[in-house]
Amino acid sequence: MTFHATEEAFDDEIYLSEIERAILKGRIIARQRDRITQEIKYLIHSPDYSVNPIEVVAKFGPVGELFIITVYPI
Secondary structure (H helix, E strand, O other): OOHHHHHHHHHOOOOHHHHHHHHHHOEEEEEEEOOOOOOEEEEEEOOOOOOOOEEEEEEEOOOOOEEEEEEEEO
């Protein structure tokens, strides 16, 4: 998780388990190209049964690691 994502999660009281659930059980609702790096980033919506729905913005790094850019409640 980026520092920004960690701060946002803390401020919005989003737990790591909720972020993991969104990534593992949620769905990708959009793919966007970053304006600066031209990398693809993914907008992931938490599962429909989630009590506190969230969205996660993530991208893959150069060697395949997943970077969580930000998270926010919806």
